[in-house]
Amino acid sequence: MSDRKAEPPSRPAAALPADTKTLASLLFLREEEMRLAQDLLFFAYRDFTCAADRVLSELGLGRAHHRALHFIGRNPGISVSELLGILRITKQSLARVLSTLVGRGYVTQAAGRSDRRQRRLSLTAAGAGLERQLFERQRERLAGAYREAGGTAVEGFRRVMRGIMEHDARAYMDGAEREAHEPRARPA
Amino acid sequence: MSDRKAEPPSRPAAALPADTKTLASLLFLREEEMRLAQDLLFFAYRDFTCAADRVLSELGLGRAHHRALHFIGRNPGISVSELLGILRITKQSLARVLSTLVGRGYVTQAAGRSDRRQRRLSLTAAGAGLERQLFERQRERLAGAYREAGGTAVEGFRRVMRGIMEHDARAYMDGAEREAHEPRARPA
DNA sequence: CATATTAAGTCAACGACGCTGCCGTAATGG
DNA sequence: CCATTACGGCAGCGTCGTTGACTTAATATG
Numbered sequence: 001m002s003d004r005k006a007e008p009p010s011r012p013a014a015a016l017p018a019d020t021k022t023l024a025s026l027l028f029l030r031e032e033e034m035r036l037a038q039d040l041l042f043f044a045y046r047d048f049t050c051a052a053d054r055v056l057s058e059l060g061l062g063r064a065h066h067r068a069l070h071f072i073g074r075n076p077g078i079s080v081s082e083l084l085g086i087l088r089i090t091k092q093s094l095a096r097v098l099s100t101l102v103g104r105g106y107v108t109q110a111a112g113r114s115d116r117r118q119r120r121l122s123l124t125a126a127g128a129g130l131e132r133q134l135f136e137r138q139r140e141r142l143a144g145a146y147r148e149a150g151g152t153a154v155e156g157f158r159r160v161m162r163g164i165m166e167h168d169a170r171a172y173m174d175g176a177e178r179e180a181h182e183p184r185a186r187p188a
Numbered sequence: 189m190s191d192r193k194a195e196p197p198s199r200p201a202a203a204l205p206a207d208t209k210t211l212a213s214l215l216f217l218r219e220e221e222m223r224l225a226q227d228l229l230f231f232a233y234r235d236f237t238c239a240a241d242r243v244l245s246e247l248g249l250g251r252a253h254h255r256a257l258h259f260i261g262r263n264p265g266i267s268v269s270e271l272l273g274i275l276r277i278t279k280q281s282l283a284r285v286l287s288t289l290v291g292r293g294y295v296t297q298a299a300g301r302s303d304r305r306q307r308r309l310s311l312t313a314a315g316a317g318l319e320r321q322l323f324e325r326q327r328e329r330l331a332g333a334y335r336e337a338g339g340t341a342v343e344g345f346r347r348v349m350r351g352i353m354e355h356d357a358r359a360y361m362d363g364a365e366r367e368a369h370e371p372r373a374r375p376a
Numbered sequence: 377c378a379t380a381t382t383a384a385g386t387c388a389a390c391g392a393c394g395c396t397g398c399c400g401t402a403a404t405g406g
Numbered sequence: 407c408c409a410t411t412a413c414g415g416c417a418g419c420g421t422c423g424t425t426g427a428c429t430t431a432a433t434a435t436g
Binding site: 029036037042044050067135141143144145153157159165166169172176180 | 217218219220221222223224225226227228229230231232233234235236238255258262276323326327329330331332333334336337338340341342343344345346347348349350351352353354357360361364365368
């Protein structure tokens with residue numbers, strides 16, 4: 001932000017009303033604004049994620065399972081390495097989660113048609129049902145926030161969130177938003 | 189965004205062009221909008237948190253330490269139980285983190301004046317320096333997002349994030365925002 | 377004043393979920 | 407044919423969350 005520029009020392013103090021923001025307080029407010037943003041992210045994510053926890057713990061699953069279910073559900077036929085790139089965890093961490101989900105019949109694997117080394121992941125009916133159940137918990141919270149905030153705020157929310165994430169994630173979001181409007185199957 | 193208003197059920201179908209949104213597709217878009225919000229939260233938080241990871245790992249600290257530093261820095265003199273309420277972790281999880289931070293000289297404890305059972309937590313100069321270093325990493329990312337998105341978007345972002353979190357967290361944010369404008373010491 | 381109650385520290389044990397490193401197998405592609 | 411790639415599995419480890427029980431000191435209350 002512009003707290004990078006040094007103040008010209010010759011600026012006349014008389015030009016400022018007594019209680020107007022000084023440069024120092026402007027800088028303070030800028031920094032404070034960023035710290036408030038940290039708070040916002042912490043609390044919103046804390047309560048967003050815990051919304052689904054009860055359902056998960058009743059099944060003996062964790063948040064890692066939820067994340068996998070979510071992104072497999074949104075990207076049917078996704079390969080393991082693509083999923084690794086989204087979750088940004090290691091193969092072994094994902095393997096533990098995936099083997100549970102496959103073992104309990106929530107996720108199926110199928111060899112890719114063009115490249116038979118790949119295991120294309122999809123949700124089973126049971127997996128889709130569980131994902132929906134988890135989704136509903138978070139949906140309530142998100143829908144309430146969207147409704148209270150209004151359309152303009154939601155658009156701003158999206159813009160800021162996009163800006164926070166890295167470029168590859170923005171590219172992913174572009175693809176997801178595109179698919180929302182032209183719902184056709186992605187090639188396997 | 190305009191899928192916010194429910195469609196009047198009596199609206200004649202003939203008024204719609206063939207490819208216009210049906211009720212089913214409106215519902216689909218609503219759900220898709222919520223799923224996109226899930227994606228946004230995941231990616232933004234993923235990249236927000238990892239911004240400070242390099243600094244942390246060089247010091248052999250983790251994200252839990254960062255969170256504690258952050259909230260102690262923002263609430264000098266906070267009690268252990270207040271901090272527990274913010275972080276929503278157990279006393280033992282916090283104890284591990286705190287003992288490291290105290291042991292390395294980042295945090296000090298002082299008995300409360302009105303209630304001497306309490307250990308009021310504050311950052312030392314070293315702790316404030318470390319927190320600042322961690323803050324700078326996240327500040328870059330947040331400030332870039334705020335700058336790109338613009339003031340209106342930031343306001344919307346805040347409104348939605350507030351709506352996602354639970355009531356007690358909103359109350360906390362109210363207090364934090366108030367303190368930003370009337371910077372006076374909180375009573376110990 | 378005796379007796380809860382509260383704030384905090386502590387120990388033991390465990391679970392979820394990250395990590396690294398290494399090896400194996402199968403399929404792909406130059 | 408051989409290097410590379412996609413994936414799975416194993417061993418071991420670290421962080422950070424959990425529960426439960428116990429202690430100490432200070433406060434609040436009957």
